[in-house]
Each structure stands twice: as structure tokens, then as C-alpha cells.
Amino acid sequence: MNRKARIYTLIGLIILVLSWEAHVIMPAQAGEENYIADESIRLRILANSNSAVDQQVKQDIRDEVNAHITELVEVFDDVEHAREVINENIDGLNHIVESKLAEVGSNNSFNISLQKTNFPTKLYGSRVYPAGEYEAVLIEIGDGQGDNWWCVLFPPLCFLDFNNGDAVAHEAEEKEEAVEKEEQEQEEIEEDDEDEVKVSFFIVDVFTSLWDRITG
Template structure:
């Protein structure tokens, strides 16, 4: 087998593999059950640390805040209405967070804000959500350096735990959070290189 034929085989295989990889990762489109509208409000909770207690507190606050906000927005159709009612009830959200911290015996400081914040690229199943700055209720607990959790409050999509999906960060976060976002920085796969290396070894052997 001459060199030109070998190179042709490798080129064809590379095109096939790249085409297959591209088809596995699709952008989310309207009508998809996992579709997040451009005008949406997310929930993001940054745990104090990855200690078991801090992570438990994070989950308890997640459940309490999501339950409360869902009662406010589940029948709304307009993001402006959702933003207005959430903004008008920030004191209630602060009370919820304070209550959950007290119940856990924690006196760590916290903040609850409705603002734009940076989100990394997320891969939920085969659906790709691009990185960017998105409006969210951001709850920061203590140092905010533990694994964080996020979902979509409006429209209510918190039954989808996007934080448990595969992910990779394309841009630096607006805050100095570590933990899950750092863990989410998946290493670049060398699958194709490995395939070509093995194939080349077989061809040239």
C-alpha cells in the first residue's frame, strides 16, 4: 500500500469521525423539552465549600428557594412579570436562606441577588447550551467556593438538573468560584488522535 493511499484512508476516516462527533452534540432548539428561552431567569447557588454539611445546606436552600419562586411564577407568561415579582420579594428569599442556615446550625454570611452572571457551556445529554451572561437569582453561601448548582426558574425547568450534566467552561466566571465549575472543565479528548495513531501503526506495520 503506497503512502498516498494511506493518507487518503486517514483523511476519509477523519471526516467520518468528525461528522459523527458533531451529530452527537446538538444545539437546543425551540420546541425541545429541554429548551431554555433567551428570556429566562435562572437559579444559581454557590456553596460555601465541598464539605458534606455545606453541600447539604446548599441542596436544602435549593429546594426551598425553588419551591417558593415556583409558586410565584408558575402561571406567568412574561419574563418581565417574573422579574418584577421576584425582585419585589427578595426579602422573602433572604429569610428562606437565613432560615435554612439557622436550621443547619450555620452562621455563615450569604447574599441573594437578582443579576446577570456568567455561566459556562453546558452539555445536557446531547443538547448544548452556550456559555454567556444570563439573568439569575444568585445565592452565594459563605466563601462561595464549593460545588454550585443551577436550574431555570422561569419558565419553571428546575425539574431538569443541568448541574449534573457534562460541561466545560469556555470563559472565566464573573466570580472567583471554584469547585464544580473547575471540575466541569473537561479535558480535550484525544480520541481521534488515538484512533489515527493505532490505525497508522497497523498500516505501517
């Protein structure tokens, strides 16, 4: 084999190796960029006060509103449709809150709006929700001075405001499962990395062997 043929063969092998590396790396990067935190609609409920009655009313409203909206939006995969449906059902949310207040004989006023609302930084599993203004269904009951609770309505991912509020049903179990899942995913990533290193070394060995044959 002449010198020019050897050079072309070497270039071809290098391109082959680089193509394989790109094929492995690009899907992983795509997965990391797959989630956009801004494309969400949250629910925030401000209780009238921290009295037992006001906090219970907040929990009852939370459960009813969350279940109602989740049923409406879980079939959608884009925030525009979810926003439209929520706006169309504000009257239904008013009815839910009014009924829950009436059940305990409360004469507190309330206000429901879909608007930009301030939120603190929160971590849920491997996802970080930075502090800032986010679109949310905001329910203010009475003076709105009690502990608050919030969750992500769309995509459906409700969880506790860890500084204030009360846990939803089975939340402790769900959080534990989320932690276990995250640890398992991390182990799988580490195993994949080891496999990639092994395959990379294998390719290097093959490449070296072929080069020795070409130049030998």
C-alpha cells in the same frame, strides 16, 4: 385545448404544488424558532465549601428556593412579569436562606441578588444553553468556594449542573424520560418525512398524468 390554455394550466398546477410544499415546511420552521434561550431567569447557588454540612445546606436552600419561586412564576408566560415578582420576593428568599443556616447552627454570611451571571454551556434534552452571561438569582453562601448548582427558574426547567452539584429528587428518572421522549420525537419526524416524500411523489404522478392528458 390551445397552446395558451395548456400553458396557463401548467402554471396553475406548479403554483398548487409549491403552495402545498410551503404549507408543510413553514410550521416546522416556526416550531424550531419558538424557543428563545435569553428569555429565562436562572438560579445559581454557590455553597460555602464542599464539607458535608455546607453541601447539605446548599441542597436544603435549593429545594426551598426553587419550590418557592416556581410557585410564584409558573402562572406567567413572559419574563418581565417573572422578573418583577422575583424582585418583590427577595426578602422572602433572604428569610429562607437565613432559616436554613440557622437550622444547622451556621454563622455564614450570604448574599442574594438578581443579576447577570456567568454560566458554562449546557445541554438539556434537545435544547442547548450557550455559555455566557444570563440573568439569574445568585445565592452566595459564605466564601462561595463549594460545588455549585443551577437551574432555570423561568420558564420552570430545573436541572443539575452536570460538572458540579447534586441531583434533585427523581432527576435520573426525569433525564431518562427526556431521552426517551427525544428519541420518540425523532422517530415521529422521520415518519413524517417519509409521508411527505410519499405525498410529494403522489402529487408528481398526478401532475404528470394531467399533463399527459392535456398534451395528449
